[in-house]
Amino acid sequence: MTNKTHGYLIVLFDSTSAALLAERLLNRKSIAYKIIPVPRRLSSDCGVCLRILEEDRLAVEEAFKGAVDVQAICCLESKITSDIG
Amino acid sequence: MKKEMPLIYMDNAATSWPKPRVVIDAMMRFSRDIGANPGRSGHRQSIEAGRTIIEAREAVAELFSVSNPLRIIFTKNATEALNIALYGLLKPGDHVITSSIEHNSVMRPLRYLERQGIGLTCVACSTTGLLDPADVIASIRPDTRLITMTHASNVMGTIMPVREVGRIARSHGIPFLLDAAQTAGSIPIDVEDLSVDILACAGHKSLFGPQGTGILYVGKGMESIIAPIMRGGTGSRSESEEQPEGLPDRFEAGTLNTPGIAGLCAGVRFIVEEGIDRIRSHEEKLTEFMIESLASCEGVTVHGCGDAKRQTAVLSISLKGRSLSDAALVLDEEYGILTRPGLQCAPAAHRTMGTFPAGSIRLSPGYFTTEEDVAMTVRSLSAIAGD
Missing domain, CATH: 3.40.640.10 (Type I PLP-dependent aspartate aminotransferase-like (Major domain))
Known part of the structure; x- marks a missing residue:
């Protein structure tokens, strides 16, 4: 079994609308992601965010450039140790 | 009131109908x-x-x-x-x-x-x-x-x-x-x-x-x-x-x-x-047809610029010697033609047009309106204006 949080990054946005716009951009570039509720330990925002693979970070940033503002990209391992599915 | 009368919806400027x-x-x-x-x-x-x-x-x-x-x-x-x-x-x-x-x-x-x-x-x-x-x-x-x-x-x-x-x-x-x-x-x-x-x-x-x-x-x-x-x-x-x-x-x-x-x-x-150009072209054609055919109707005054290319599919008309609300009611009940009489929430436009406070009857066909619908509307208006 691998650690569930290993190799993932969390991308936070200003609003749910921005997160869902970001999803559309990733779909177009065929970049893997998962929409998840914002982990409470990262932010008190009750919206959703995107979980991406660590190795896709540059491609993701490129896909979002000029199209949607990212609030933060967080490393899961450093801040969270469990319960992100 | 006639039964089984087909409706002609000429009020698309208020809300379009039918919907796709x-x-x-x-x-x-x-x-x-x-x-x-x-x-x-x-x-x-x-x-x-x-x-x-x-x-x-x-x-x-x-x-x-x-x-x-x-x-x-x-x-x-x-x-x-x-x-x-x-x-x-x-x-x-x-x-x-x-x-x-x-x-x-x-x-x-x-x-x-x-x-x-x-x-x-x-x-x-x-x-x-x-x-x-x-x-x-x-x-x-x-x-x-x-x-x-x-x-x-x-x-x-x-x-x-x-x-x-x-x-x-x-x-x-x-x-x-x-x-x-x-x-x-x-x-x-x-x-x-x-x-x-x-x-x-x-x-x-x-x-x-x-x-x-x-x-x-x-x-x-x-x-x-x-x-x-x-x-x-x-x-x-x-x-x-x-x-x-x-x-x-x-x-x-x-x-x-x-x-x-x-x-x-x-x-x-x-x-x-x-294609929005196709929609525009259809509505322009209907407007042109409406302007031209109403121009020859006795007792009907068509307001506006008179040029389908310079306007949307919205036409205001007045009927000589007729109350516009009565005429709109007759259009609805006798002919199944649904129009908008009055000031259309735009008293300023009517003051500018010189039709305040009487207003006008507004005819607004849409993308789903046919030339036959317009022809029928013109015939009905002609009959009402000639009464």
């Missing part, structure tokens, strides 16, 4: 299969509802050549969109320029604001609704904070020189608010090409959405000078008791009309698939 089948299907699908609150929870149906909204923002953004879909705000109608822009932007001491043929959705907020100490100039149009852009330039003052204008008259259909007015506004550094209630979906609109900073339109007219849908486009930099008039839940930044500043949340407090917006999205996609 895909619009009804999209609303049914959302209500049946999704139904949740967009952006309020992280569960799958809430996310699906959020996707419904973002897809609609994208469809609308594309239609108006807006690069960032988050600049598309959903409102309940064009009036709400206009109110957000006007009340949010204008402060006592500011001056605003508009035209003399505006709808009450603009005039009522502006008259109210005028009493609160805002300077208002209504640039006079000709009796056929034509506006000279030079008169706009002459009205600009150092304190002019906004120029707002309808894209086309809801009474006579006349298309305004909005590209010129937009350029004038931009060259003076004044925001330009376009009321596209009568044109969005029936005339191509490119916000950059028209130098539009803010656009308000209805979703339920030529965009084929249901009632209860409207759109506000907020151009670059405008969000910081428009204060929200409504504040409340957005599903984001819930820890804060202050309204978020980002778009669209700044102007979208409270749950959206998601089933309606699903329908609106389908309507916009329908327009793109059909």
Whole structure:
């Protein structure tokens, strides 16, 4: 079994609308992601965010450039140790 | 009253009808299969509802050549969109320029604001609704904070020189608010090409959405000078008791009309698939046919510029010696023709046209109106006028 949080990054946005716009951009570039509720330990925002693979970070940033503002990209391992599915 | 009479719907300028089948299907699908609150929870149906909204923002953004879909705000109608822009932007001491043929959705907020100490100039149009852009330039003052204008008259259909007015506004550094209630979906609109900073339109007219849908486009930099008039839940930044500043949340407090917006999205996609040029061409042909055939009707006066190329599919007529409301009732009951008599919520336009307070009968065919429908309408009007 691998650690569930290993190799993932969390991308936070200003609003749910921005997160869902970001999803559309990733779909177009065929970049893997998962929409998840914002982990409470990262932010008190009750919206959703995107979980991406660590190795896709540059491609993701490129896909979002000029199209949607990212609030933060967080490393899961450093801040969270469990319960992100 | 005749039974089994086919209806001829000539009131598309108020609300388009019928709607494309895909619009009804999209609303049914959302209500049946999704139904949740967009952006309020992280569960799958809430996310699906959020996707419904973002897809609609994208469809609308594309239609108006807006690069960032988050600049598309959903409102309940064009009036709400206009109110957000006007009340949010204008402060006592500011001056605003508009035209003399505006709808009450603009005039009522502006008259109210005028009493609160805002300077208002209504640039006079000709009796056929034509506006000279030079008169706009002459009205600009150092304190002019906004120029707002309808894209086309809801009474006579006349298309305004909005590209010129937009350029004038931009060259003076004044925001330009376009009321596209009568044109969005029936005339191509490119916000950059028209130098539009803010656009308000209805979703339920030529965009084929249901009632209860409207759109506000907020151009670059405008969000910081428009204060929200409504504040409340957005599903984001819930820890804060202050309204978020980002778009669209700044102007979208409270749950959206998601089933309606699903329908609106389908309507916009329908327009793109059909081709807006094809829609425009059909409506122009009907308008030309209507203008030409009514011109030879005894007792019928056709208002407006008389040139189908310079107007939308909206025609105002008067009938010699007849009460217009009575005539509209006869059209409805005896002929199954549904029109809009009166002032069409635009007393300013009727004053300009010289038809205040009697008003007119407004005929507004749409994309689904046929030439036969128009011919039947003309024959019926001819019979009524000859009575």
